[in-house]
Amino acid sequence: MAEMKVFVINLDEQEKDTGCAWFTLPCNIEALKQSIGLPPDSDRYLISDYDFPFEILQDTDLDLLNNICLAISESEIPPEDIPAIQREFFSNxxxxxxxxxxxxxxxxxxxxxxxxxxxxxVHGRFYEYNE
Structure with missing residues (x-):
């Protein structure tokens, strides 16, 4: 999976074609909201579709998703391994x-x-990991 995308609908503008669009994350969330006519401080949106390596809900926080996508893109972890890591180590x-x-x-x-x-x-020996 190369890109992680969400289809976001502005609940106040859902009758118009301009109130929804696909977005590739990570992205600028303020620009995302502006492009679908959502005020920057509003959370009146719905994620109606997505292309992610893990399951998300319609009301998942966009900033949270954006931060996760940023962390994945900055890590060496392949996105296809994220579901197994999530199930094994994280409950949410x-x-x-x-x-x-x-x-x-x-x-x-x-x-x-x-x-x-x-x-x-690689190291020729085991070593102690110190934080």
Whole structure:
């Protein structure tokens, strides 16, 4: 999955063609709202469709989604791996948003045995991780 997109409807303008559009996240949320005629401080929108690696609700906060998409785009984690990570480690999208920056992703390391082998090959030894 290359892009994460949402179809957002302005609930006050839903009868007009200009009150809805597809947006690729991350993006400028103020510009998104302005383009569908939504005031910057309004939350009267609905996400009627989406193309995401995980399930979202119609009333999911756009800023939250934007932050998650930004974190995914800045990480080495492939978007197709996000659903498994979310199910395994996070119970909701807020936890996913807060926790994505704390995940160290090692490609081709599908379990702890492969991760251990990776560390031994790269570092020659195990080491203690200090925060």
């Amino acid at each position: 999208l807020q936890e996913l948003e807060a926790g994505l920056c704390n995940i160290t992703y090692h490609r081709n390391c599908s379990d702890m045995e492969k991760t251990s082998e990776h560390f031994l090959c």
